[in-house]
Amino acid sequence: MNIPTRRMALLFLGLSGACAVEPDAPEAEPTARTPAPEGVRCRPGAPAPTTPATLEAVTPSTTQPLPWVPQLYGARPDLVSGSASRVEGELWISFGYRRTEAAVTTLRGRLVGADEETLELLPTELASIPRSPEYGPGVVQLLLPPSSARALARSVEVVVEDARGIRSATLRLPLTEVARQPDGGACGRHGLFNICRAESLCSPSGRCTPLTAPTLTSAEAFASSGPSRSALTLRWDDPNQDVVAIEVTARGRREPLVIPVSDPTRDGPWSQRWDSDVFEGASWLNVRVRDQSGRFSNVLNVAVSAPSPVAAGEACDPSGVVSRCGAGLACTRDNGRSCIETRCSPDVVACPRDLSTTPLDTSTSADGPWVTAGSMAGAEEPRASVCDRYVGRALIHRFQAPSAGSYEFALAAENDTWTTRLIARTRCALSDVEAQEASTGRGQRRVALPMTLSDGQEVFLFVTTEDRFTLSATRVR
Numbered sequence: 001m002n003i004p005t006r007r008m009a010l011l012f013l014g015l016s017g018a019c020a021v022e023p024d025a026p027e028a029e030p031t032a033r034t035p036a037p038e039g040v041r042c043r044p045g046a047p048a049p050t051t052p053a054t055l056e057a058v059t060p061s062t063t064q065p066l067p068w069v070p071q072l073y074g075a076r077p078d079l080v081s082g083s084a085s086r087v088e089g090e091l092w093i094s095f096g097y098r099r100t101e102a103a104v105t106t107l108r109g110r111l112v113g114a115d116e117e118t119l120e121l122l123p124t125e126l127a128s129i130p131r132s133p134e135y136g137p138g139v140v141q142l143l144l145p146p147s148s149a150r151a152l153a154r155s156v157e158v159v160v161e162d163a164r165g166i167r168s169a170t171l172r173l174p175l176t177e178v179a180r181q182p183d184g185g186a187c188g189r190h191g192l193f194n195i196c197r198a199e200s201l202c203s204p205s206g207r208c209t210p211l212t213a214p215t216l217t218s219a220e221a222f223a224s225s226g227p228s229r230s231a232l233t234l235r236w237d238d239p240n241q242d243v244v245a246i247e248v249t250a251r252g253r254r255e256p257l258v259i260p261v262s263d264p265t266r267d268g269p270w271s272q273r274w275d276s277d278v279f280e281g282a283s284w285l286n287v288r289v290r291d292q293s294g295r296f297s298n299v300l301n302v303a304v305s306a307p308s309p310v311a312a313g314e315a316c317d318p319s320g321v322v323s324r325c326g327a328g329l330a331c332t333r334d335n336g337r338s339c340i341e342t343r344c345s346p347d348v349v350a351c352p353r354d355l356s357t358t359p360l361d362t363s364t365s366a367d368g369p370w371v372t373a374g375s376m377a378g379a380e381e382p383r384a385s386v387c388d389r390y391v392g393r394a395l396i397h398r399f400q401a402p403s404a405g406s407y408e409f410a411l412a413a414e415n416d417t418w419t420t421r422l423i424a425r426t427r428c429a430l431s432d433v434e435a436q437e438a439s440t441g442r443g444q445r446r447v448a449l450p451m452t453l454s455d456g457q458e459v460f461l462f463v464t465t466e467d468r469f470t471l472s473a474t475r476v477r
Helices: 150-152
Strands: 080-088 090-098 104-112 118-121 141-145 155-162 170-177 200-202 206-211 215-224 229-237 244-252 257-260 270-274 283-292 300-305 308-311 322-323 329-332 343-346 370-375 395-402 405-413 422-423 435-439 444-455 460-462 467-475
Touching: 080 155, 090 150, 090 155, 090 170, 118 150, 150 206, 215 283, 229 244, 229 283, 322 329, 370 395, 405 422, 435 444, 460 467
Parallel strands: 080 170, 215 300, 308 322
Antiparallel strands: 080 090, 090 141, 104 118, 104 155, 155 170, 200 206, 215 229, 229 270, 244 257, 244 283, 283 300, 329 343, 370 467, 395 460, 405 444, 405 467, 422 435, 422 460
16 A cells, blocks of 8 residues: 655554654534543443553644734634545544644544444554644644444544643544545645545645656756855756755765755755755766655766856856856945846945045054944935845944954944944945845844955945944954
């Protein structure tokens, strides 16, 4: 039996069932009954259960209540929906609940026959799987293998109990016979259960699709030095849309680099960058992708390329690993066209002529601290570029490194009633090229930024605070 799962694992515990979180709540409407005081009550004369009717470990501690659920102290948990199906003898049981202020911790239930007799108590153990924040709260799924008693069941009754011992009303779910769907049949509403026939699965489009290995159609790899970085871009074709991992093996090495795919439904293109050479200097790579059922794609042999040169006005890679601007150019959003797309623009260090700057005097010592005090009185909002990341008054100070090394720039405000912000740029009019920013909240007065500079390199320090301040630069040994 092939039961693939998407995004969450469906665990099997022998005959005791399994539990998982389903992206979509079940569709059946609940039928409320009087809650059982201790366990699940059987009709008079029915065989007594031989095992306790408790189902432990349903503890979605990260679940947040739905906004429309009243959070009243003392309110009991509410079973809001559910469904029960029999598929080729298997029982598929799903139900959802809404929490109160206490977490739901226990489930009790039974399978009911035609004459209301208890055929079987529900399993006494459930695997507790943490809920992903994107999913709805309190959804549980059970899969029970075929048995003679389960073949006679007509309905299912469940009750949940929270940490205070308060139980919900009983939810009764009639069992319906469901046939497996052929390829092309609708399947989305069954969630983690695979309603499709063997060797097929439910695709994200909600239709049964034959299990097919993905096809890797293209791959590009890049590596750069100064600084060392790397990048990989892939495209693949996958009818099942369930690629979960990428394997990259440098030629001459045995162990592959396994890269998980965070969104298995995407069909490419896929791209990732690293602030190191993950290819370890290799010039050729063997690349393939793997789907959720373990099928591998074809292998592509990929050459690791150096960044390609880019001319003025053309789109560029700000990391500099896929492409690099030519001499005298910088890759920036401040390109006169858009504040979103990066393009190669003239690499101008100085501020525009209409902006005034105040230099920090570094002649007093070799390592600093070099300190200046000032006031925001009369300061205006300097528009060094159209893509500035800040709004508000600012003063610009200019610092020139007396020698190569590491420096710390610190801004101390006289009071803490205003946000204090310090922006350090190596290009006055380019807000995203070798630039840093730090700010404080109310109650804080000091902010600092570290930077590594070459001999004679200039840094433009944008100061924003409420009134008086002290700005300092220090060489860090």
